[in-house]
Amino acid sequence: MAEQRTPRYKRILLKLSGEALMGELGFGIDPKVLDRIALEIGQLVGIGVQVGIVIGGGNLFRGKALSEAGLDRVTGDHMGMLATVMNALAVRDALERSNITTRVMSAIPMSGIVEHYDRRKAMRGLNNGQVVIFSAGTGNPFFTTDSAACLRGIEINAEVVLKGTNVDGVYTADPKKDPEAVKYDTLTYTEVLDKQLGVMDLTAICLAQDHNMPLRVYDMHEAGNLAKIIMGSDVGTLIVNEES
Ligand SMILES: Nc1ncnc2c1ncn2[C@@H]1O[C@H](COP(=O)(O)OP(=O)(O)O)[C@@H](O)[C@H]1O
Numbered sequence: 001m002a003e004q005r006t007p008r009y010k011r012i013l014l015k016l017s018g019e020a021l022m023g024e025l026g027f028g029i030d031p032k033v034l035d036r037i038a039l040e041i042g043q044l045v046g047i048g049v050q051v052g053i054v055i056g057g058g059n060l061f062r063g064k065a066l067s068e069a070g071l072d073r074v075t076g077d078h079m080g081m082l083a084t085v086m087n088a089l090a091v092r093d094a095l096e097r098s099n100i101t102t103r104v105m106s107a108i109p110m111s112g113i114v115e116h117y118d119r120r121k122a123m124r125g126l127n128n129g130q131v132v133i134f135s136a137g138t139g140n141p142f143f144t145t146d147s148a149a150c151l152r153g154i155e156i157n158a159e160v161v162l163k164g165t166n167v168d169g170v171y172t173a174d175p176k177k178d179p180e181a182v183k184y185d186t187l188t189y190t191e192v193l194d195k196q197l198g199v200m201d202l203t204a205i206c207l208a209q210d211h212n213m214p215l216r217v218y219d220m221h222e223a224g225n226l227a228k229i230i231m232g233s234d235v236g237t238l239i240v241n242e243e244s
């Protein structure tokens with residue numbers, strides 16, 4: 001089949017896991033990863049795709065891990081959300097160095113550092129070709145940035161939520177623990193929920209299912225994957241409703 005020349009999507013919500021930002025490092029942010037992300041996002045912006053981004057914080061802090069280490073869970077989740085703001089600033093910096101106009105919004109007011117989340121301003125920014133980074137997750141403890149990605153994706157009328165992570169799709173079991181695990185090309189939300197497939201938290205899957213938001217899980221470490229998806233390749237695993 002001839003390769004598609006126009007982008008498959010006009011507006012996407014890209015979820016980047018915090019862990020993926022640390023690249024080869026054990027903690028923090030790898031500038032080489034930031035530069036590659038900027039390059040890949042620049043390609044999308046260049047062909048007219050509107051890009052919203054939600055960034056995780058797992059390379060810095062996770063509320064659950066902090067609470068297991070003895071901290072109060074809500075305090076830990078606040079630290080996790082602040083971590084996503086730091087990641088957002090780093091990604092904005094990399095995008096702006098590549099001359100991509102970018103704005104960062106935070107679900108938690110943080111005057112003087114980033115602007116407060118405002119859907120209408122976000123929509124205007126996207127329509128004007130700005131990359132909009134949504135930080136601080138949903139602004140509430142006990143949620144994850146996967147849920148924030150689905151929430152913001154639905155709010156901005158994105159056509160798909162692309163989850164860039166450190167595995168190349170959804171498997172029958174966690175591929176890092178089970179070498180026999182087999183990758184799915186497509187799945188329904190119901191299958192993910194029934195089989196409790198752990199690649200995305202179940203709250204996020206339920207939200208996407210309720211609003212019929214397609215999800216695609218792909219390996220963000222493989223250069224060019226994002227552009228391939230946008231141009232029509234079925235990279236990773238697609239999660240949709242039965243009827244879709
Ligand atoms: N069924 C599954 N298919 C694919 N990955 C899975 C599955 N169950 C658990 N995982 C794990 O989910 C992780 C990706 O999710 P992500 O949210 O990006 O990271 P984390 O869970 O560390 O925040 C992978 O590292 C993978 O080991």
Ligand SMILES: O=c1ccn([C@@H]2O[C@H](COP(=O)(O)OP(=O)(O)O)[C@@H](O)[C@H]2O)c(=O)[nH]1
Binds near residue numbers: 016056063
């Ligand atoms: O709406 C949200 C989103 C995130 N978090 C906190 O921020 C941390 C980092 O986000 P996440 O674990 O989703 O990052 P990722 O796994 O994508 O790197 C989480 O562990 C939570 O502690 C939260 O409390 N509410």
